[in-house]
Amino acid sequence: MGETLRLHLWQHGIFLLILFLVLAPLAFLILGSFSTARLPGDFSLDAMGLVNYIKVYSDPGTFEIFSNTVIYVAGSTALALALAVSLAWLVERTNMPGKVLVYAGVPMTLAVPGMLQAMAWVLLLSPRIGFINQLLKDIFGPETPIIDVYSLGGMVFLEGLRLVPTAFLMLVPLMRSMDPTLEEAAAVSGARPLSTLRKVTLRLLAPALVAVMIYQAMTALEVFEIPGILGLPAGIYVFSTKIYAIVRTATFMPVYGQANALAMVYLFIAVATTFFYTRMIGRAERYAVITGKGYRPRQLDLGKWKIPALGCALLFLFLSIVLPFLVFLYASFLPYLQAPSWNVLKALTLKNYRLLAEYGEVGSALKNTVLMVGATATATVVLSFLVSLVVIRSKFWGRKLLDQMAFMPHAIPGIVMGIAFFWLFLKIDFLPLYGTIWAISIGFTISFLAYGTRSMNAALLQIHKELEEAAYVSGAPPWRTMWRIFVPLMMPTLVGVWIWVVLHAVRIAGMPLMLYEGPKNQVLAILIWNMWDEGYVPAVAAIGTLLMIVLLLLTLAVRLLGFRRQTMQIGGT
Amino acid sequence: MIRIEQLHVRYRTERGEVYAVRGIDLNVKQGQFFTLLGPSGCGKTTTLRSVAGLEKPTAGEIYVGDEIVFSSVKGLSVPPYKRDIGMVFQSYAIWPHLNVFENVAFPLREMKKRVAQDEIRSRVRTALSLVQLEGLEDRPAPFLSGGQQQRLALARALVREPRVLLLDEPLSNLDAKLREETRVELRELVKRLGITTLYVTHDQLEALTMSDVVAVMDGGNIVQEGSPVEIYRAPRDRFVANFIGLSNFLEGRVTKVGRLGEVESSGATLKCVLPDGVATGDSVIVVIRPEDLNLYTGAATQNDNILEGKIEALIFMGDTLECQVAVGKQIIRIKLHPSSPAARGETVRLQLPAESCRALRA
Incomplete structure (x- = not known):
């Protein structure tokens, strides 16, 4: 009986912990939006009102934020979907050569942090210093119209590129597992290849495409770094950057409640989209096109278009991974920022790298980052594993609710999460968390819980129930079974989630910026952000180059691990 | 050796409540090969899993040996890892991350009283030789054939020398020819060891050829219990007559x-x-x-x-x-x-x- 009680205790413990970690910041976010006090510290239930809402929503600027957000999200999603569908179709359904380059290259683009990619494009396309703009002026004269990356168009273009890999990875299995007889039926009914593609293939994929599209829109809506680097300098705000600006811009005293009031709408849109998405997924699964049988779909002969098709695919890879890396590599060796020329090549220097080693803040930021990222990844893995064990393998009464709670942070944009935790840590001042890296760690852990539990749920479902039961009847109590059966069987997933979290926690600047208090909890992403803000471009380039190399190696490790997981059979028979 | 009294099992699923076992009594004597036979959904596997402790009955009492392992009246339920049982699962449940030796050694390593390395080695070897798997100790478990996996599962169930062996359709994943050979081998092995066996199957031929006593189940009840000859020659109702032969x-x-x-x-x-x-x-x-x-x-x-x-x-x-x-x-x-x-x-x-x-x- 004692063991049963212990089991109940820890199940309830997990349940309450997740409930608190997810709901407490949200509660403060909502309460804060009604707070008429200027600072979170002065918050009291007596000083409540609608002032913040009135202030924010009577401001004509808010409408502009709304329309900017719509253009930015819709534009980047459309661009990404067009690119991803084309790429996935080329590699899965045509005889384009060099497919392996695309299969290997597209996921690698996930490794480049958005912030760095945006900075690289600023170096190429900013009106004053952009290398490409300068080149254009040199060739066509100073009156040449320039391409300005500090614009909605720039944001759409870059976020569009950034959304491609995820969409591609979602679309490839769909294209691969589609029943070819459906297309063959169209062909024998007299349809030409292109009209088969238009009238059958794309129609069949439509529900899945809509689901992918909504998912991408959610991501674009959440992202802070791209609109932050490209929009903030030009005063083009979307929801995420406006909230940041209200809290962090030093020009006037921040009015925290107004940020919350704005965040509420932002949150509402995000939650509504997520709700719509989960319903959409349910519907898409009912489409009987994807049957899971091992098909080898027909491949369209591209004929003389083979090489141009490969060229387009490689151009995408060049723009989203090779070019940003080369730009950073180049800038990192510059004594000061200038466009490429013969003279520059002679002046290249290692000064920036040496500076990094000497500059104290880099060292402390690096230490903070390693600690923060390590703690976040470990906490996410352990917590997701325990949550999924309860959700999938127990008869605990609240397991469905627990699952939903763990998924909910997925709908909460990082900036909103940041501001919510900002309030929480200020209010629960008996825990000295505010202004520490642990605050950032906790915020990230909650954000990544959705991903962690989804992966663990899927992996746990693949482990045959009898493998667990065999351990019990062999005399192993639950915690021994967890340790000797579940942990080793799930090792690929545990390691995979750990690395995934590291890859994301290290690059995201939005939430840490909301919780940033000074050198004590400055992490790498914030350091890069601040140095960029202050104009230390070559130094940023040096850090960025090193960071990109590390992230590329880690991504490669995940890919290799993924391949091993596919060959390892998990099951009873 | 195994005694079940007025066992009821009800559980809730997404499609509503299932009344899987509706008050069965049975008594398996020392060394007996006792088979629960019935179509899928008759409650035979639920009964077996209740004896193992993997299913929580709604009411009734279960004894293994002299020990009471479940009683709804006394509010008693011994967890599966404290029951003196060995079990072979339908899927065999061979742990893919362990090799043959470690799969069999697992129950010994989990014993309350620490077993010495030497003893583990010799007991694993004995168990493997019982099922003719000697020499495969270092092989990773996923590299075994279906028949070998089945025998490995049996060795793992026997290695602790439990009082009671529970078998959940252990032959259903083998091909027809192998199943026929294994039927005879399995019965001979448990008879030689004198271990009390509770066997669950939907295959009448297995029930008739292997058992000392067959209990035919339908809709959560035992409809007839007797020797294989009695069950076949003198079915007590239309269901039994129809289901067997x-x-x-x-x-x-x-x-x-x-x-x-x-x-x-x-x-x-x-x-x-x-x-x-x-x-x-x-x-x-x-x-x-x-x-x-x-x-x-x-x-x-x-x-x-x-x-x-x-x-x-x-x-x-x-x-x-x-x-x-x-x-x-x-x-x-x-x-x-x-x-x-x-x-x-x-x-x-x-x-x-x-x-x-x-x-x-x-």
Whole structure:
């Protein structure tokens, strides 16, 4: 009986912990939006009102934020979907050569942090210093119209590129597992290849495409770094950057409640989209096109278009991974920022790298980052594993609710999460968390819980129930079974989630910026952000180059691990 | 050795409540090979899992040996890892991250009293030799054939020398030929070890060939319990007769009572074994196995229990020829030697030996 009680205790413990970690910041976010006090510290239930809402929503600027957000999200999603569908179709359904380059290259683009990619494009396309703009002026004269990356168009273009890999990875299995007889039926009914593609293939994929599209829109809506680097300098705000600006811009005293009031709408849109998405997924699964049988779909002969098709695919890879890396590599060796020329090549220097080693803040930021990222990844893995064990393998009464709670942070944009935790840590001042890296760690852990539990749920479902039961009847109590059966069987997933979290926690600047208090909890992403803000471009380039190399190696490790997981059979028979 | 009293198991699923076991009693004696036989959903696996402690019964009591392991009245439920059992699962549940040796050593390493390395090694070796897997100790478990996995699962279940062995359809994942060999081997092994065995299957042939006692289950109840011969020769109701082997059913009415009574069916009077307590005029069903009938194309050697009919279909099945004879509106099936000269459309006479005809209450 004692063991049963212990089991109940820890199940309830997990349940309450997740409930608190997810709901407490949200509660403060909502309460804060009604707070008429200027600072979170002065918050009291007596000083409540609608002032913040009135202030924010009577401001004509808010409408502009709304329309900017719509253009930015819709534009980047459309661009990404067009690119991803084309790429996935080329590699899965045509005889384009060099497919392996695309299969290997597209996921690698996930490794480049958005912030760095945006900075690289600023170096190429900013009106004053952009290398490409300068080149254009040199060739066509100073009156040449320039391409300005500090614009909605720039944001759409870059976020569009950034959304491609995820969409591609979602679309490839769909294209691969589609029943070819459906297309063959169209062909024998007299349809030409292109009209088969238009009238059958794309129609069949439509529900899945809509689901992918909504998912991408959610991501674009959440992202802070791209609109932050490209929009903030030009005063083009979307929801995420406006909230940041209200809290962090030093020009006037921040009015925290107004940020919350704005965040509420932002949150509402995000939650509504997520709700719509989960319903959409349910519907898409009912489409009987994807049957899971091992098909080898027909491949369209591209004929003389083979090489141009490969060229387009490689151009995408060049723009989203090779070019940003080369730009950073180049800038990192510059004594000061200038466009490429013969003279520059002679002046290249290692000064920036040496500076990094000497500059104290880099060292402390690096230490903070390693600690923060390590703690976040470990906490996410352990917590997701325990949550999924309860959700999938127990008869605990609240397991469905627990699952939903763990998924909910997925709908909460990082900036909103940041501001919510900002309030929480200020209010629960008996825990000295505010202004520490642990605050950032906790915020990230909650954000990544959705991903962690989804992966663990899927992996746990693949482990045959009898493998667990065999351990019990062999005399192993639950915690021994967890340790000797579940942990080793799930090792690929545990390691995979750990690395995934590291890859994301290290690059995201939005939430840490909301919780940033000074050198004590400055992490790498914030350091890069601040140095960029202050104009230390070559130094940023040096850090960025090193960071990109590390992230590329880690991504490669995940890919290799993924391949091993596919060959390892998990099951009873 | 295993005693179950008034076991009820109810559980909730997404599709509503399932009443899987509805108050069964059974008693497995020391060293007995006891089989629970029934179609899927009859509650046999739930019963077995309740003995293992993997399922929590709603009510009842379960004893393993002298020890009470579950009692709803006393609010007692010993967890599976504290019960003195070994179990083989339908999927075998071989842990893919461990090799053969470590799979078998697992139960020893989890024992309350620490077992010395040397003893683990020798006990694993003994268990593996029992199932003829010696020499495969270092092989990773996923690299075993289906038959080897099944034997590995058995070795793992036996290595602790438990009082009771629980087997959940252990042969259903093997191919037909291997299943046949394994049936004999498995029974011989557990008999040699003298271990009390509770076996669950939906395969009547397994139940008949391996068991000392068979309990046929249907809808959460035990409908008949007895030796394989009793179950086959004297089914107590239509379900058992239908589920085990092939049976012909003839509807009729009792015209004369007695141990060998008389029943009127299809316009003929049949002598048959009557159940206790039937009266003249009661409706009954006469059950007769296809292999018990005699078929005559000419005059019958006996005049008792004769039915006349026409051959409707002949089905060649390799070792037998199944002959379907229309008697009135009913079809009666007979097993013939494959070289029998029967022809379709022929008028024939069927003789039903009285001792092989059993009437059941309708």
